[in-house]
Structures are given as C-alpha cells and as structure tokens.
Amino acid sequence: MAQPIPVGRLALIAAVVGIGAAAFAYTAGWLSPHRITPDKLVDAIAPPSGPALGHRRNHAKGICFTGVFEANGAGSEISRARVFARGEYPVVGRFNLASPDPQAPDGAVPVRGIGIRIATPDGQEWRSAMIDAPFFPVSTPQEFYGLLTAQQSADPNVIKTFVAAHPTVAAFLGWLRGAQWTSSYAEDRFNSINSFVFVAASGKEQVVRWSLKPMAQPVFLSADERAKRGRNFLEQDITQRVRSAPQRWSLVVTLANPQDPTADPTKAWPDDRRTIDAGTLVARQIEAEPNAPCRDINFDPTVLPNGIQTSDDPFPAARSAAYSVSFNRRTAEADSYPRTQSGVKP
Amino acid sequence: MSERRASFTGPQRLLHWLMAACILAMLFIGVGMVSTVTPKYLTLVSIHKPLGIIILLLALIRLALRVRYGAPPLPAGMPEPMKLAAHLSHYAFYAFMIVMPLLGWGMLSAAAYPVVLIGSWRLPAILPHSDRLHTWLWDAHHYLAFAFFALILLHVAAALFHALIRRDGVFETMVPHPMPDDAVPDLEERHV
Numbered sequence: 001m002a003q004p005i006p007v008g009r010l011a012l013i014a015a016v017v018g019i020g021a022a023a024f025a026y027t028a029g030w031l032s033p034h035r036i037t038p039d040k041l042v043d044a045i046a047p048p049s050g051p052a053l054g055h056r057r058n059h060a061k062g063i064c065f066t067g068v069f070e071a072n073g074a075g076s077e078i079s080r081a082r083v084f085a086r087g088e089y090p091v092v093g094r095f096n097l098a099s100p101d102p103q104a105p106d107g108a109v110p111v112r113g114i115g116i117r118i119a120t121p122d123g124q125e126w127r128s129a130m131i132d133a134p135f136f137p138v139s140t141p142q143e144f145y146g147l148l149t150a151q152q153s154a155d156p157n158v159i160k161t162f163v164a165a166h167p168t169v170a171a172f173l174g175w176l177r178g179a180q181w182t183s184s185y186a187e188d189r190f191n192s193i194n195s196f197v198f199v200a201a202s203g204k205e206q207v208v209r210w211s212l213k214p215m216a217q218p219v220f221l222s223a224d225e226r227a228k229r230g231r232n233f234l235e236q237d238i239t240q241r242v243r244s245a246p247q248r249w250s251l252v253v254t255l256a257n258p259q260d261p262t263a264d265p266t267k268a269w270p271d272d273r274r275t276i277d278a279g280t281l282v283a284r285q286i287e288a289e290p291n292a293p294c295r296d297i298n299f300d301p302t303v304l305p306n307g308i309q310t311s312d313d314p315f316p317a318a319r320s321a322a323y324s325v326s327f328n329r330r331t332a333e334a335d336s337y338p339r340t341q342s343g344v345k346p
Numbered sequence: 347m348s349e350r351r352a353s354f355t356g357p358q359r360l361l362h363w364l365m366a367a368c369i370l371a372m373l374f375i376g377v378g379m380v381s382t383v384t385p386k387y388l389t390l391v392s393i394h395k396p397l398g399i400i401i402l403l404l405a406l407i408r409l410a411l412r413v414r415y416g417a418p419p420l421p422a423g424m425p426e427p428m429k430l431a432a433h434l435s436h437y438a439f440y441a442f443m444i445v446m447p448l449l450g451w452g453m454l455s456a457a458a459y460p461v462v463l464i465g466s467w468r469l470p471a472i473l474p475h476s477d478r479l480h481t482w483l484w485d486a487h488h489y490l491a492f493a494f495f496a497l498i499l500l501h502v503a504a505a506l507f508h509a510l511i512r513r514d515g516v517f518e519t520m521v522p523h524p525m526p527d528d529a530v531p532d533l534e535e536r537h538v
Contacts, residue, residue: 009510016506017499024495027374029381037381123468125460141383296477297458302388306466310388318383320391327457328484334477 036145038321042329044148045100054337055102057326059113059129062096063235064292065242067284069118075253075278078206079198081307082120084278091281092117094294095185095238098131106234107226110176114190114212115299116281124305127297129319130190130212133179136265137172141318168266180220185238186247186283187218194301194316195262197309198253207256207311209269212249212281216241239286249281263312290338298327353519355415361408362520365443368401373495395454396463398447405443412440421514432516435501442494446487448472453483 022031029035045051045058052060068088075084083089097104098111115129138144147169150162163169182188190212198206221229230236241247255274261267289295302310302320310316330337354362372394379390417436420429454461455471456479462468473479509517 006511013503013506013510017503020499020502024374024377027381028377035381036383038383038387041383122466123460124466145383296475300459303460310385314385317385317388321380321383321387328481331457331477332481332484334481 036142038318038325041141041145041148041318041322042325044145044152047100048152051100051329052102054330054333054335056096056330057322058100059096059098059115060100060102061104061106061109062094062115062289062294063238064287064289064294065091065093065095065238065283065285066287066293067091067093067246067282069116069251069279069281071279072277074276075198075251076201078200078204078208078253078255078276079307080201081126081198081305082122082124083118083126083305084307089118089120091119092293092297093281093283094289094297094299095234097234103231105231107181107221107229107231110179110181112185112188112190112234114185114188115294115297117297117299117303120305122305125303126305126308127299127301127303128192128210129299129301129323130192130210132188132190133172133175133193134191135172135175135268136193136315137169138166139168139264139266140314144315144318171266180218181226183219183221183233183237184216184241185234186216186241187214189213190249192301193265194313194319195256195265195311196304196313196316197311199307199309205309207260207262208253209256210251210253210278213252215248215250215280235288238283242283242286247283251278251281252276253278263314265313265315296331298323300324351415351418353418353521353523355411358408358411358415359520359522361404361411363522365401365404365408368397368404369443369494370498372397372401373491373498376491392462395450395461398450399463399469401443402447405440405447409440409444418519420516424512424514424516432504435497435504438497439501442490442497446490446494449483449487449490453480453487456480456483 025031029037042057051057056062067090069083069091070088071084071086073084073086075081093114093116096113096115097106097109098113099109111131111133113129113131116127118126120126138147143166147162147166150159153159163173192210195207195209198208200206238247253276254269255276256262256269257273260269260273287293300320300323301316304310353359375390375394375397379387379394382390420432424432451461451469452473455473456476458471458475460468461471473483505517505520508514
C-alpha cells in the first residue's frame with residue numbers, strides 16, 4: 001500500500017538546501033553583478049587587444065635584479081621587523097614600466113616602478129611594489145576601477161566626465177605633464193604611495209610611507225631625446241650601470257603626523273614630515289626576466305614582516321587581491337611566455 | 347576493530363559539529379575572499395589559512411577516532427544503493443577534509459608565498475616554487491571547493507531525509523545528546 005508523499009517535509013528539505021546554495025552563491029558574488037571582484041579589476045587593466053598571455057597583467061615589462069638591503073639600524077626605532085636591524089639582507093627585485101604591454105618602448109611609458117622582496121634570517125619577508133609618481137590618481141579601489149573602465153570606453157566623453165568629477169585625476173595628469181623623465185631606473189625615486197603601519201618593539205604604532213631615493217644624480221631627458229633612444233634603453237642602461245658598479249637607493253621612511261590623511265593615496269604628506277633613513281638598497285646583478293628569479297614572484301604589498309602592517313589605506317588589500325589573480329593567470333599561461341625572448345642580455 | 351554502537355561516540359559527535367561549523371565557514375570565506383577587493387579580503391585570507399590548518403588537524407584526529415570507534419551500523423532496512431552512497435560519501439568527506447588544506451598549503455608553497463598562520467607563526471613550504479604545480483594545485487583547490495560544498499548540501503539533504511521522512515534513527519546517531527556512550531545499549535543486543 002503506497003504511503004502518502006510527505007510533500008511538506010520534502011519541501012522543507014528542498015528549502016534548506018536551496019537557502020544554503022543561495023547563500024553560497026551570494027557570498028561568491030554570483031548574485032551581485034555590480035560587485036567589483038579582483039577578476040573584474042584585472043580584466044579592466046587589459047588593453048582592448050587583450051592581455052599579453054603569460055605576463056604580469058600590469059607593469060608587464062620589466063627586468064630582474066638581485067642585491068641586498070643594507071639596514072643601518074635606524075628603522076628599529078619605529079619597527080621591530082628584523083629587516084631594520086643593522087645587517088645585510090638578500091633582495092630579489094624588478095624594475096618595470098606601468099603598462100600592460102610587455103613590448104612597450106621604454107621612452108613611452110610615463111610611470112615606472114620597482115618591486116622588491118627582502119628576506120630576513122627569521123624566515124620573514126617584506127615585499128613592496130612602488131612607483132615613481134609621488135601620489136596616486138584616485139582615492140579608492142572603486143574609483144580606480146571606475147577610472148580604468150572610463151579609459152576603456154569608446155565614448156570619449158566618458159573619461160572627460162570622470163576626470164571632471166575626480167579632481168585627483170586632474171592633479172595626477174598635471175603631475176604627469178610636468179614630470180621630468182630620468183635617463184635611468186638608477187635615477188628614479190620610487191614611492192610606496194600607500195601608507196602602512198610600523199609597529200615598534202614597544203608595540204607603539206606609527207603610520208608611514210616610504211621611498212627609495214636614488215643615489216645617482218638624475219639626468220633628465222626631453223621628449224625628443226627619449227624618442228631617439230632605443231625601445232629598451234632603460235633595460236640596457238641599468239644592465240650596463242650595474243655591471244660597472246652596484247647601484248644604490250636610500251630607503252627613506254616618512255612618518256605621518258597624527259592628522260595626516262593615511263587612507264588616501266591621492267594626498268601626499270607635507271614635505272616637513274619627519275623621515276628616517278633606514279638603509280640602502282643595493283642592486284648588484286641584473287638578469288633578463290625570462291629566466292630570472294623575479295619573474296615568478298608576486299610582489300604582493302601585503303606580504304609584510306612582523307613589525308609592518310597594513311593601515312586604513314584601502315589599496316593594499318585590493319592590490320593583493322588583484323595581484324593574486326594576475327599571478328594565477330600568468331602562471332597558468334606559462335607556456336605562452338617567451339622564455340627565449342631576445343632582448344637585453346646581462 | 348570497532349564495536350557496534352547505537353550512535354557515534356561523544357568525541358566523534360563533538361568533532362562532527364565543530365568541524366561542520368569550521369568547514370562551512372571555510373568554504374564561505376573562500377568564495378567570499380576571492381570575490382572582493384575591499385579590505386575584507388585581507389581579513390578573510392588571514393582567517394582562511396590558519397582555519398584550514400585547524401581543520402586538517404581536527405580531520406586527522408577525527409580519522410583516528412573513526413578507525414578506533416567506527417560508525418554505528420546503518421539500519422538493516424535501508425536499500426543497498428543508499429547504503430553504498432552513505433559509505434562512499436563518508437570516504438569523500440575524509441578525503442576533502444584532509445586533501446583541501448594540503449592543496450591550499452601546497453599551492454601557497456608552489457607560488458613562493460610565505461605561509462603565515464598568525465603573527466610570526468609560519469609553516470614551511472611543502473613543495474618547490476613552480477608555475478605548473480601552482481596552477482594544478484590552484485585549480486584543484488578551486489574546483490574541489492565547489493564539489494565539497496555540493497557534497498555538504500547532499501549530506502544535509504540526506505540527513506534531513508533520514509530525520510524527517512525515513513525516521514530510521516540514522517540522523518539520531520550524530521545528534522548531540524547528553525547520554526554517555528556506556529548507557530547506550532549495544533545495537534546487536536537490542537535487535538536480539
């Protein structure tokens with residue numbers, strides 16, 4: 001004899017499973033098409049022709065170096081990280097151009113960058129990716145996504161409207177127009193842009209930004225001079241310089257005053273803020289990217305030693321999320337990366 | 347080696363519910379963190395890593411308890427395909443609970459990320475730095491997470507099916523109850 005089907009109870013089971021699945025889908029962002037995901041952010045960086053497979057999704061063109069960070073001990077006043085204790089710590093780094101095009105001519109990309117990884121004997125690492133701009137064009141990752149999508153729009157009014165609505169972008173464009181282009185990565189000053197928190201041995205916290213100040217005297221190139229240089233002139237220059245002598249930058253840490261804007265990278269702090277010269281970055285050897293150690297390192301700015309933390313600046317989290325996507329994609333496309341690329345030979 | 351019991355032992359039941367909470371949190375944190383660029387990303391990642399290691403340790407303890415104490419027998423009246431599905435699902439759960447954290451740990455190792463648990467506590471790399479390995483492990487970790495969640499939904503549906511429709515006592519074997527194990531009569535005797 002057939003029993004009646006317990007419709008109510010079956011419906012209850014279906015409801016429990018359905019609610020579970022819906023909650024999961026919501027958390028994954030599948031029900032929120034407007035959520036800015038790391039994937040969307042990375043997609044928005046790609047040029048209209050699509051990304052260069054196997055390469056970093058931004059700062060795609062670069063050259064590796066190895067060297068050391070010579071800490072002079074001064075940084076220990078405000079951070080307990082081992083990297084500030086007097087000593088020499090190995091560095092893997094990468095000079096790069098802020099462009100998604102790995103073939104971009106060196107004289108055509110206005111913003112340059114550096115990625116470094118400093119390892120200390122306690123097993124900790126400090127990774128940082130800096131650029132030579134003194135401040136950022138937008139205040140939040142959401143605005144950055146807006147800027148990227150506005151730039152990609154076929155309608156030229158979209159970017160005009162965006163710039164008009166975001167004075168910080170106009171300020172950045174003003175800096176770009178007035179910026180002097182140096183003749184060498186060794187002459188560039190690289191800035192953390194984002195703020196971080198240093199934690200002293202006492203537990204005291206101090207918001208900071210940092211810069212690598214070049215020891216080489218800058219030589220500035222006019223637009224005409226840049227146009228005459230070869231498309232890899234920066235890579236050739238740094239290779240030759242480092243071959244003849246190690247190249248150096250001071251690591252200068254700038255301490256925020258209590259009222260300084262720490263969450264907004266469009267706002268540079270006044271020049272009179274206290275600084276600490278914590279040591280010297282020394283580039284000792286240049287290696288072309290294809291088979292050098294920097295190629296497969298993600299210079300995630302949130303890989304920090306004990307003694308450095310993220311601040312209320314929202315960018316490092318967004319950068320970490322996006323860099324991870326970029327890393328996952330390019331490592332999965334490793335077969336597309338031209339390992340035997342002809343280029344600068346160290 | 348296991349005795350026949352009417353229900354899972356107290357420690358087994360405790361671990362089941364504790365791990366259920368941990369694993370559900372882990373899967374939601376996982377899909378949540380990879381879909382956001384807000385500062386929550388860093389918070390979620392910093393929970394995901396140590397929680398994964400906690401789940402791995404609990405899973406190993408749980409596996410030892412399972413080997414030692416076994417599981418209560420399924421009701422005699424249960425159809426064979428259902429019994430088979432129940433047994434296979436248990437194997438799958440143990441495999442997920444142990445393999446998923448190892449895949450995560452391995453994938454961070456293969457990407458040369460430091461595996462930070464809390465503060466200065468970190469784990470060593472268990473695999474060499476390798477693009478190919480990283481891609482393989484990342485894909486496995488990613489897709490198996492969805493399979494794991496699907497298995498959990500199936501498990502919840504099956505548990506409720508036992509509790510509400512079949513009412514065959516299977517659900518009760520895992521329900522937290524204060525009765526000490528000794529007080530539970532041996533199932534074989536009860537059926538005599």
